[in-house]
Amino acid sequence: MQVDLPDVLAEVTAEFARYEQALVTNDVVVLDELFRDDPRTLRYGGGENLYGYQEIMAFRAARPSVGLMRRTDRTLITTYGRDMAVASTLFYRESSPGKVGRQMQTWVRFSEGWKIVAAHVSMIDEPRDQKA
Known part of the structure; x- marks a missing residue:
């Protein structure tokens, strides 16, 4: 298996930027488009466990659209072959001083394009030795 093929890495990097x-x-249409429409798609969030595309869509539709700005750091995207990738990033919000968010997404290429099939978002106290 080839890891980080340049053309595949560029594709996933562009989709990740589009997601961000x-x-x-709060472009819910694009967010919904980027998740795989499948009952096995999941998203573990900061305060919710969402199983299936329908639950993820409902969460996005109900989520407040304020306070969403953030700064990302240490983004790492790794592709495996031509059809799978993992994207990981840290994020910081001014509204959450002393906290660091962590986001991981598993992306898979389907006939309709790159889709997120699993995502995890969490916040922790920022480790003192890793302040960005």
Whole structure:
């Protein structure tokens, strides 16, 4: 298996950037588009466990659209072959001083394009030795 093929890495990096832009602007249409429409798609969030595309869509539709701006750091995208990737990033919000968010997404290429099939978001106290 080839890891980080340049063209595949560029594709997933572009989709990740598209996701990030949609997230901070609350573009629910794009966010919904980027998750796989499947009952096995999941998203573990800061305060919710969402199983299936329908639950993820309902969460996005009900989520407040304020306070979404954030700064990312240490983003790492790794591709495995031509059809799978993992994207990980840390994020910081001015509204949560002393906290660091962690986000991981598993992306898979389907006939309709790259889709998130699993995501995990959590916040922790920022480790003192890792302040960004």
